Amino acid sequence: MSSSLRWKITLLLFITLFAGLTVAPSFTQVPAWWQKYLAPAGLKLGLDLQGGMHLVLKVDLKKAVENNLDLSAQDLKEALAAKKILVVRTNSGDTRKIILTLPNTGALETVKQTISKEFPDLDSDFQTDQGSFPRIILSLKQAKIDFINNKAVDQSLEILRNRVDQFGVAEPAIVRQGADEIVIQLPGVKDPQRALNLIGRTAQLEFKLVDDTAGLNLPQLIGQAIQAGQWQEGGSRKQLNLALQNRLPAGTEIYFEKNVDKQTRKETRAPILLKSQVLMTGDMVKGAQVGVGGNFNEPYVGLDLTGRGGVVFGQVTEKNVGKRFAIVLDEVVRSSPVIREKILGGSCQISGSFSYEEATDLAIVLRIGALPAPVEIVQNLTVGASLGQDSINKGLMSGLFGTFLVVVFMAVYYRLSGIIANLAMVLNILLLFAGLAMMGGTLTLPGIAGIILSVGMAVDSNIVIFERMREEFALGKSVRSGVDAGYAKAFWTVIDAHVTTLITALALFLFGTGPIKGFAATLSLGIIFNLFSTLFASKLFYESMQGKRKLKKLSFMLFLKNPQLDYMRIKNLTFAISGTCALIGCLAFVQIIRGQANMGVDFSGGTLLQYQSSQPFSLGEVRTALAKGDLEGVELQKVEGENRLIVKIKNSEKVVGHVSEAVTARLNTDFPNNRFVVENQSEIGSSVSDTLRSKALLSVIISLLGVVVYLGLRFDLRFGVAATLATLHDVLAVLGLVWLLNMEITLLTVTALLTLAGYSLNDTVIIFDRIRENQRKSADPENITDTLINTSTNEVLSRSIVTSLTVFLVLAALYALGGAVIHDFSFALLVGVLVGTYSSVFVASPLLTLWHRGETA
Structure with missing residues (x-):
């Protein structure tokens, strides 16, 4: 045997041995030094093999800019108020601009200097037309907008990473994708729906006063807007307020307050009128923890306020004794208690018929902080x-x-x-x-x-x-x-x-x-x-x-010998x-x-759900049950012999996450003795498809x-x-x-x-x-x-x-x-x-x- 042949055999044996040592951790326990110098953990299984979630979230950069402009305008109002200059804010119809109206032209020079020195990121356009009050049209400078766009995604990524870490998922993967997307992978997550709620929640906490204007019938106004085709049930709150802007008191907005029945746990939402002015925000919260108490011994979230937050909270409660104080989380009113007296000590609590898990998750997001802008889940793959x-x-x-x-x-x-x-x-x-x-x-x-x-x-x-x-x-x-x-x-x-x-x-x-x-x-x-x-x-x-x-x-076998075709x-x-x-x-x-072919949801957009049922079921009964809900274009398929149900809803315009919740709720309501568990879930928004x-x-x-x-x-x-x-x-x-x-x-x-x-x-x-x-x-x-x-x-x-x-x-x-x-x-x-x-x-x-x-x- 030649020396070159020996070297080749040695090389092949070494490569084979090295490959075997590298793969070994995938199939058996190995010493720590093995993993340190070879493959750290062997082969990793994908979500489709070990179970888990793959989410793609789109950060609403437009809303991030809008929030920043809104905060700057509020700070400017407060700065001018300290100089005895009162301004009235009105919406321009363009979310990139805010209009402030002055009572007279005497303070124009002071306003210009204040904006120039204290608010360098604001562009201002002063309008002093004859016969009308002076107006200031505010907008953010482009450099500031670019900065916000870059920071919003990175900040959202860090906040989401902290939320996931506290949720307790092993080896999560959270990375930025493109200009405005974040990809989250949660292998082996036990409660996908809870994780989805925790991740997708913006957690924007605001405190506002309730406007109890006498004689204002909100349900009647909303009903009239629906009849006039200006709004539809389940539509956006912003669209509703736009439809009723001339029929509501100035400086007010309609919100919806969430209520949960103590016995049936049925959730309802009632309209409530709030002052537009934000008195406090989640930035003034330094800590949050879960407690149990109240008349019904229910979970609540206790808030510890920052030093500035405690001072502001004391001032607000002192000035508004006898008025209702709304706690707004992600544009939903969770509670609206009456202020009985001035509250000192820098603490308060949020109660709102929470389950213990809901209170725990809310405490997590409030401790870590709100996302700088809303995020939309545009793709959800769950196995x-x-x-x-x-x-x-x-x-x-x-x-x-x-x-x-x-x-x-x-x-x-x-x-x-x-x-x-x-x-x-x-x-x-x-x-x-x-x-x-x-x-x-x-x-x-x-x-x-x-x-x-x-x-x-x-x-x-x-x-x-x-x-x-x-x-x-x-x-x-x-x-x-x-x-x-x-x-x-x-x-x-x-x-x-x-x-x-x-x-x-x-x-x-x-x-x-x-x-x-x-x-x-x-x-x-x-x-x-x-x-x-x-x-x-x-x-x-x-x-x-x-x-x-x-x-x-x-020697070899032979199928054809000398074919002459x-x-x-x-x-x-x-x-x-x-x-x-x-x-x-x-x-x-x-x-x-x-779009005339049988396209899967990954190309058409929509939802694909696969359920495992505890008992055999009738496909006809399932189809009848789902027809009761607002679920159009549902395709059903039964996997024979496996008690599995496949539900497809293509070309759906509904928000990702809402369809699966509606289908699962309908199945478990109409079939209480047959538990349907989601095994596989694919929800893809139109932008992703x-x-x-x-x-x-x-x-x-x-x-x-x-x-x-x-x-x-x-x-x-x-x-x-x-x-x-x-x-x-x-x-x-x-x-x-x-x-x-x-x-x-x-x-x-x-x-x-x-x-x-x-x-x-x-x-x-x-x-x-x-x-x-x-x-x-x-x-x-x-x-x-x-x-x-x-x-x-x-x-x-x-x-x-x-x-x-x-x-x-x-x-x-x-x-x-x-x-x-x-x-x-x-x-x-x-x-x-x-x-x-x-x-x-x-x-x-x-x-x-x-x-x-x-x-x-």
Whole structure:
């Protein structure tokens, strides 16, 4: 055995041992020093496997600017009042501007100097029209607005992180995304709805006086506004006040006070009129804790005020004895007690029929502070722990069974070489797990699908090499010469096939979102490690056996011996079939763009809920129950034999979070003896669905362009264009079938289509490599003839059949055992394998004859 061979074996053993040590923490307890110097925690499971929440929150930057302007205007009023200048504030109708009216022009100069010296961030426009009171139009300077926008998101992120930390979730992930979004991941969270309420609450605390104007009937005014079409039940409070602005006393606003019945716990909201002026805010609170007391021995939140807050609270209560004092939390009045006397001591309490958990969460947000602006939950993906474990079991089952089928087939068909390929495949999976662990990557259910697919591709690379060996042995070469020649001649074929698939995977990773990224990450790593295991590790097995003189003979089974099929003779027929399939796919694409296809909630926006019920239920009864509520366009599906209910509401304009609450409440109210528990929840706002659609389309375009460029450089432009057109045909054909079958089109469907593109390219490139090789040997190397294509295709036909069969076995296991989550994904790939194999022979290669240089023979 040569020294270079010893070094190669040592290197392979070291890499294998290191990978095993890195992955070990994922499956067993290891010492602390192990985790310190190797993978800190092994593989991490994604939310779809361990359960948890994935939230995308959008910070209302417009409201942040509005709040800052409002506070500045209030401070200016107080500063002018201290100088004996009284101003009246009116709303301009533009939230970016506030109007202050002066009683006369005598104080204009003082006002200008005050704004200039004490409020440098304010822009002021003074209007002194004849016959009207002087007005000051205030707005924030652009530099201040930019500062607020940047600070609001960062401040919101820090506040949300502190709230989550006090909530007690292990290993949460909270990061900024783009200009105004925050992504929160809470793995293993036990009470998703409580977490959602805690995170989504702005916690803007305000103290205002109640306006008890005699003779003002608020319910009657609101009813008149509804009849006039100026407002509708459940509409925004701001819109209601705008509709009634001329019928309310100046400087007042309508709010709604939350009341909870002590016996039934039924929640109602009653209108209440408050003074617009904010007397105190949550900034004056330094501490909050939960207590129990009162007439009904209920939980309340006790507040400790800052020094300034205590002084202000004392002054306010002293001046307003006998009046009602409203405590407003996130624009909802929680209580409105009567001020009996001046309150000193710097403390007060909020009571409002809280449960203990509600009081605890309120104390948390008040202690940490309010968000600088409201946040809107635009995406909510929640997976229950039981469903996560179910996904793990099905993912492992399908993966192990698919791998078992491939291992048995390879060992039977290629014998010793098949066993070597199986060992290389196991090494590839080990390296893939180690790579994910070292990178801190997360293993998701689509990621498992990516691993299973990479298993098929790993085997495919070895098949290419083995079929080359078969050809060399047929020429009478020795085992050593045949192995060396097989690897040498298959080298660039394997590289080209992997690079084209890697281009697709990278496009998915760079421009995809959520589950697509997880799939693309595992597929990309699988492709990279596959090159190592195929071109280095598997060859090293041969070299080590040759070094010990134990490799005497290699034999393989054979499906087809010297096929002489004339594929080009029927090219006009296949072009007609392919053209029809592509046309149906184009029609499907147009319908998708028009929104007429069966789009999943990730593209249409809306809500998808999966429930596990404690008892069997009738789908008709559930449909009748949900029809009672304000839930339009509900689609129901029952998972037979599992007591599972799937609820879909697409194109919903409702706020994310409200739909799931309404559906769950309705189910548990109408079916009190049958508990429905949310296992899986996907709520996606229209802005997110628009982004997902655009990114999915961009992924397709970028991947196809990348393939054209690469193949154009490696071969010539006509090969790149032919391969791209054939791949586009495959994508359209499968898309057309999905549309005809009215299957739901989701992000995983797009992932399947792009994976199909990668696989189809893999198959096409192998045939193109053989065409180029035979083209160089021909008398006219510039032309591509029908005979050349037939000969080249027949030479690699056995490889195409075996490769398609191995990948088909893996996908069949995924389809049969992978579970409902990836059922449509695996179906699209199963069909795609057949279409891709067909197009490599009957579409891609014939296209080369339509674009040629010189005359075709």
